Amino acid sequence: MSIIRCLGRDRRGAVALMTAITTLPLVLFAGVAIDCARQIELYRSMQNSADAAALAGATLLSEANYADDVPVLVNAYLKASTAGVNGTVTLPATVAVTADSVTVTVSASIPSTLLSLLVPRLPTSVTAVAGGPEATITISATPNGTNAGDLNTLYVYAVKPDGTRDVSDKTILFNNNSCFLQACVPGVQVFNKGQTYSVQFALGLGERIAFELDNVTGGRSSSYYQNSPNTYGSMPLSAGQAASAAAANVYYSSDYPATLETVPARPAAGRSGGYSAANQAAMVNAGNVNFDSAATACYVYQGTVVPVSVNGPPGSIGHIGGLAQQQNVLVNGHCADVTPGSSYNIDPTCLELNGETLNINWNDMGNPIAVQGSTVGDSDRYIASGYNTFSDMSYSVSCTVDPGPFLRVVLTQ
């Protein structure tokens, strides 16, 4: 009897022991579940707050003093939107500001409930990145085009942040098919020479402004220099020579240096071409020289930019083995570059432009570098007064960011 009672007592103890063993993990498990859920909810609401604060900060990027103002604004938004958090939010938060992005990193913690003995507080940290603003550029164009024979059409397109061209939604600006000189072509945008025309083009985040010039030699005149085998121009029709189809050449301002061309063989007779050292010396306008190497020479003489020819005799600045890179575009009267922040940047972002106006002039390169018997220039003349070599297309560009019609800010992370 006593043995049985002993056994019974043992069993009762076993039940109590089993109870104790199983309830503790259960409570812990429930605690983990509840506190994990609370921590995730904290993360979600903090992320919401950080997103709103980053977007608010990004709308301030177009202002002059954004580097100082953005962190203050972001922290004010964070303070307001996290007021309902039942815990501690670490303010001021870390705010990193660049010209086109705002990065907000903020952390918070709430006290735990069931797990309070093991883990007293539940921390979380969130990051939000907002970019912007996207913008619209306004281009006021004054078609020029002193070359009566060539048809020049100008487009604006965007260059993506990775440097690739995006001509899929390029927008025509104007061509020089002035109604003054010949009948307007139905369906083709026509602009009067000298009349200012404005167009808006939407730019995405980090995208750069760029221009495409389509030149068709003799595109407006059926008899003018129709034999145009290459970029650097064509030969005039010889007596009895039939005109062939006009050659079309396309220039992209984002190709820097502009216009990498391989010059094909030319007839030797009458093509002296190029600029000898002596010619160059004569052409250089003291104090107004701007070239760093023969490959990218672009210098100014008497107010006219002088490009480099590739056909120069050995020893001349132009003779570099048949390959030439030439700038055929000016920005604000200077040879264009692609240096961010430079006043002569042909491909700025809207924020780099920062409300300034770019004055742009193109040389459509539609004519021979040299004609028979002469040593320099021709109709697209590089020298001599009275000729505006780089006035084949002239226009100005400004960029509207604040308060533009589309002030887009976007979360990028």
Place this chain on the structure above:
Amino acid sequence: MTGLIVDRRGVAALEFAIVGGTFFLLLLLVIQFGLYYLQVTALDLAVQKASRQILINQAVTQTQFVTNIQADSFGLLQSQTIHVAVQSAASFGAITPVANIAAGASLPYDTGTYGSAVLIQVGYTGNALANLLSQFVPGVSSTIAFQREPSPQ
């Protein structure tokens, strides 16, 4: 006495089975809840991102929209069970939300034009918790409303 001991052992085992069963149910529910919560949050984020394409006047087809959502959902959602309804009008008052996004019947897809009010409803029918306990737990879904940007000119 021997009979009592046997009874007690049986009772303990039965009670342990009940508690163990409930414990197992709890475990299952917690895991399913975690999945539910993650899916709802992921869907919220993915729909916001995908909707922006329409907001800035990009052309997006219904299948592309679904693909975008699935791609942005961290692998938590499967394409075949994502249902999208897009409606647009001049004002939100003129739009009647689709009553049951999971119904699977042909859902409208009209992204409107520049400046339109747009309502996008996205439902996900692949969540077990929401499907089994649909009376208590709302479906994994996300609704977003916005106005398309005005025309460039």
Place this chain on the structure above:
Amino acid sequence: MEFGLIAPVLLLLCFAIVDFAAAVRVQIGVDQAARAVANLIVQQSAVTTAQLDDFYIAGRDCYAFNSGTFSISAASVTFPPAPSGWDAADYSGHFAPSPGNLLTLSAGLAASSGGSVVGGDSTIVVQARSTFAIPLAFWPIPSSLTFTSTEFARPRLSFVVTAPN
């Protein structure tokens, strides 16, 4: 016998988890509603009463639950010149709320510490609120809960979004 006490507790925990899932989904719905309305307002430079009512409809569509009461309110808050920064008492216009719940702005705004917001700057505050009936409500789980979401957004087109009132 001790196990008999644990089983109901576990069952209650199961109910609590299901209710929590529903609550989380409703909270997200309220957040989406406030966010949608805030983004709609800040993309205007001025709003009419009719526009605001339409935006509130958009918010209601985002909330997307039939049960429970739902309301949205919006306000434009303009800041006084530096250095006072945010102040709950300074708001230039309180948009018509729908359907009648006033914003509790004082709960959300507080004076900023360190630095100040530019005077004349403004923000849009949108508050969405919903009272939702909890599906599996057994003591001690409450039978209904109120969910609130307050969204702050900065106007995109102008310093202040103006409204009639």
